[in-house]
Amino acid sequence: MHALLNNDRDIRINQSTGRITSKTLEPIDQLLLILPKPAKPGVWRALPQGTRLREAAKKRPADAVPALSTRLHNKRQTRVLGGQISPSATAFEQLEFGRKLVAAATDEKAGRVGICVHGFAASDQEAICKNVLAAALAAGYRMPQYKDQQSPANIKSIGLLGVDQKLDLSRVVAEAHGNNLARWLTTMPPNKLDATSYADIIKTVAKKYGWQFKRFATRELEKLNAGAFLAVAQGNENDSAGIIRLRYRPAQKSASANLSLVGKGIIFDTGGTNLKPFQSMLDMHGDMQGSAVALGTLVTISELKLPIAVDCWLAITENRTGPDAYKSQDVVTAANGTTIQTIHTDAEGRMALADTLVLASRDTPGVIIDYATLTGSCVNAITNRYSGVFTNRAEWHPRLKRTGQLCGERVWPFPIGDEFLDSLKSDVADLKQCSAKNEGDHILAGSFLEKFVENDTPWIHVDLSASDNDGGLGHIPTKVTGFGVRYTMSLVLDEKIHETGN
Ligand SMILES: [Zn+2]
Secondary structure, eight states: OOTTSOOOOOOEEEEEESOOOHHHHTTOSEEEEEEESSOOHHHHHTSTTHHHHHHHHTTSOTTSSSSEEEEOSSTTOOEEEEEEEOTTOOHHHHHHHHHHHHHHHTTSOOEEEEEEEOSSOHHHHHHHHHHHHHHHHHHTSOOOOOSSSOOOOSEEEEEEEEESSOOOOHHHHHHHHHHHHHHHHHHSOTTTSOHHHHHHHHHHHHHHHTOEEEEEEHHHHHHTTOHHHHHHHTTSSSSOOEEEEEEEOSSOTTOOOSEEEEEEEEEEEOOTTSOOOHHHHTTGGGGGHHHHHHHHHHHHHHHTTOSSOEEEEEEEEEEOOSTTOOOTTOEEEOTTSOEEEOOOTTOHHHHHHHHHHHHHHHTOOSEEEEEEOOOHHHHHHHTTTSEEEEESOGGGHHHHHHHHHHHSOOEEEOOOSGGGGGGGOOSSSSEESSOTTOTTHHHHHHHHHHTTOGGGOOEEEEEOTTSBOTTOBTTBOSSBOOTTHHHHHHHHHTSOGGGSOO
């Protein structure tokens, strides 16, 4: 596809229905065996070498993952990694369980992996199968490496064994593609993924999926009076910053968008003139994860051929130091005419998003969802395990939260609104960019952004506090989580949020 992307072949997936026999297991290198907690003796006995496996499982506590680690007495010496999970476990618990079980299998070359979810009701079997498969597809995806000896793809194929009936796996696979792309891009070094190569990659992806591609370069953004974005962009060494608009139109080309995805794409955030210290700057090549999540979500939507029109807006720039960089107390005018007194150059995300939201909302889509690694205070409030959500439809809070619980990418809603703008009152401009006091900055940032959503367009802002978590999160084994693709797909497919906007 593009030389800078992962061009490995997809992991093959196959399914076999009916009873599991010794023959089913013959080609399998590693068997992930998942049983209900507690598992009745009959559940074990129905498996090949079941009695022996049950004895082996007694060596470890039932709630360990894996709770069973042994090898089958067969020619291949199939390794068996077992675990027990309650059918009532939440989606998040199932995903974490899947991640740990898969991690145990991939500590050696995993080869052909079998997933056997046995002894459950059909609907529970389906859910657990899909969640463990999601974990395997995430773990089997190689991240960028620039070494002579690249580690080979660890998982060659995945077989779902003994399913009651063949499962439709298209959503799991499409979500994995979207999430994997988001994680790949976020992990890329910032000298390889600069604004120019990023735009080039996006163009290639757009071509593959048949999206319309338009890039608003700084000169066009000047005509649109996008002074907030341009304040951040003016510090770039070259004129490579820009806002990219992608359009997915499965039916009429001219249809207005049902859904508009907006992403913060700060490809490296030094903090700007108000420079970050070393530890805070170290991982700032990942400050474009919001844009990667928006892009990954559009990939997933396209692969599923969803019959909705979707726009995607990506605000791509560095936040640099230098003689041209913006500074505290600059006053700039955003595309909607709002004047902003800059306070802290490290609050660049809301500047870049402000103008992007103006442009996105002028097209009056059914709903806008934006993604941004925006504030440290959101992490302070809810840790890296949840992301924060904010909306100009406060009545949606229960839906937003419920959707997170349903899909396993969990969110927590926070209030926004004019009362919080008291903290952003400015003597010289319509708004301060942020408060110098920094209390509740995630709420102030959300309240600030709301001022740039035009036409009262329904809007959800996701502050990606769960974008990075040491040791992974849910089904994702890497520190970079790509959080948001799965959540958005659940908002669209399960909650049908785009149909209820207005
Ligand atoms: Zn920043």
